[in-house]
Structure formats: structure tokens, C-alpha cells
Amino acid sequence: MKKTKDGFIHYVLSMAAIVILTTMLGFGFLSHSIRAQTISATPYSSYRYESPSATIQVKTTSTKSIWDAAIKKWNATHAFDFKLVSTGGTIQADSFSSLAPAYSTIAGITYSNYTGTQLLSAQTRLNTGILNKYRYTNAEKTNVAEHELGHTMGLLHNPSQKSVMYYKNRYLSIQPVDIAAVEKDYHTLIANDTTTNAPILQQTFFEPIVPKKAVLQADSVNAFCQVKTVSDFTAVDTARPA
Numbered sequence: 005m006k007k008t009k010d011g012f013i014h015y016v017l018s019m020a021a022i023v024i025l026t027t028m029l030g031f032g033f034l035s036h037s038i039r040a041q042t043i044s045a046t047p048y049s050s051y052r053y054e055s056p057s058a059t060i061q062v063k064t065t066s067t068k069s070i071w072d073a074a075i076k077k078w079n080a081t082h083a084f085d086f087k088l089v090s091t092g093g094t095i096q097a098d099s100f101s102s103l104a105p106a107y108s109t110i111a112g113i114t115y116s117n118y119t120g121t122q123l124l125s126a127q128t129r130l131n132t133g134i135l136n137k138y139r140y141t142n143a144e145k146t147n148v149a150e151h152e153l154g155h156t157m158g159l160l161h162n163p164s165q166k167s168v169m170y171y172k173n174r175y176l177s178i179q180p181v182d183i184a185a186v187e188k189d190y191h192t193l194i195a196n197d198t199t200t201n202a203p204i205l206q207q208t209f210f211e212p213i214v215p216k217k218a219v220l221q222a223d224s225v226n227a228f229c230q231v232k233t234v235s236d237f238t239a240v241d242t243a244r245p246a
């Protein structure tokens with residue numbers, strides 16, 4: 005009789021242990037999947053400069069302090085070095101002011117020109133008309149400028165909100181995932197650069213306006229970047245008849 009009772013207690017304890025272990029594992033997986041959804045690595049393009057450095061020219065007086073602050077912020081990470089020049093910068097930073105229908109939802113635009121894996125140049129612009137209309141603070145405008153500079157060095161949109169490259173970013177500055185992406189981009193692929201006989205392409209990134217208290221919706225990250233061909237080939241075959 006005693007033996008049966010011991011066996012029963014043993015059975016109950018074993019079942020309890022299995023339930024507890026299963027529950028712990030379940031929570032483990034759950035918390036892991038939540039983390040995976042909220043923080044993800046910032047993606048980067050297949051093109052970049054030869055080294056993590058480029059000259060930049062700020063062509064505007066109205067947002068010069070914003071661009072200067074954003075450049076300073078990126079340079080402080082030591083992942084990329086923006087060198088300020090007064091003429092002929094590889095990257096041209098500017099601003100415009102338009103509330104016209106075509107730009108009424110656009111806070112910023114960056115055009116990145118590349119061929120093969122070689123980033124050639126970039127033009128990046130803030131839409132001050134829209135930024136002021138939606139009452140972006142200078143810190144929030146700087147966040148947008150940091151995002152645009154991210155595109156000029158080859159970063160793509162991050163679906164995660166915990167990144168300066170979140171495609172609807174207003175509130176976040178450069179995050180560790182963004183620095184890590186630049187370091188990984190410029191340290192792992194440099195041996196694979198190709199530039200010959202590839203078309204010159206331009207990728208355009210549009211930054212949608214983010215109104216205060218906006219309800220964030222899970223729409224498509226890819227809706228805000230387009231690629232078009234600028235010229236067919238970088239190296240023209242001179243032997244070919246005109």
C-alpha cells in the first residue's frame with residue numbers, strides 16, 4: 005500500500021515538473037519572439053563607398069544647423085566619417101519648402117546614385133515646409149537628417165521602431181543597431197566591389213511625415229524606396245557604331 009502511495013506521489017511530482025518546464029520554455033520562446041519583433045538589425049544596401057568616409061556639402065542656410073548636428077552625431081559614432089567641404093561634395097545636403105500635393109506627406113528625400121556595388125554620390129533634402137507644419141522640434145528634425153545621412157552611406161529602412169532608420173522615424177536618434185549596420189557593411193563586403201559595365205541606378209528614399217500621436221500602422225517598408233535606371237552602362241563601348 006505504501007509503495008503504491010509513493011508511486012502516486014512520484015507520478016504527481018513528475019507531472020508537475022513537466023508542466024513547470026513546459027511553461028518556462030513557452031515563456032522563453034514567447035519573450036524571444038517579442039524581442040525579435042521589437043529590435044531587428046538595420047538592413048543595408050548592396051552598394052557603398054570604397055571606405056566608410058565621404059565628403060559632404062551643406063548647400064542650405066535654413067537647415068545648416070540641423071545638418072551640422074546630424075553630421076556631428078554620425079561622426080561621433082566613428083562608424084563613418086563625413087568630411088565637410090564647401091564645394092563639390094560627394095554628398096549634397098539641402099532643404100526645400102513645399103506643401104504642394106506631391107510633397108505634402110514628405111519630410112525628406114534622399115537620392116542615392118550607384119553602379120554595381122559602388123556608391124557614387126547622393127543628394128539629400130529636408131522639406132522644411134512640412135517639418136514646420138507638423139511642428140517638428142529641432143531635435144526631431146535632426147533625427148530625420150540623421151536618417152537621411154544613413155541612406156547616403158547605404159543604410160536601408162528598418163521595419164523596427166528601435167532604429168534611426170525606422171521608415172517612419174521622428175523621435176529616435178542613431179541607435180546601436182544602426183552603428184552596427186554601418187560597421188558590418190563597411191567591414192565585410194569591401195573585397196567584393198564591382199564597378200564595370202553596370203548600369204548607373206538611382207534609389208530614391210521618401211520619408212513620410214509622422215504626425216504627433218500618430219497611430220503606427222504596419223504598412224510596407226518598401227513603399228518608400230524606389231530604384232530607377234539613370235544610364236544604361238558606366239563604361240561605354242567606344243568601338244560600337246553610333
Ligand SMILES: [Zn+2]
Pocket residue numbers: 151155161171209210211
Ligand atoms: Zn528613409
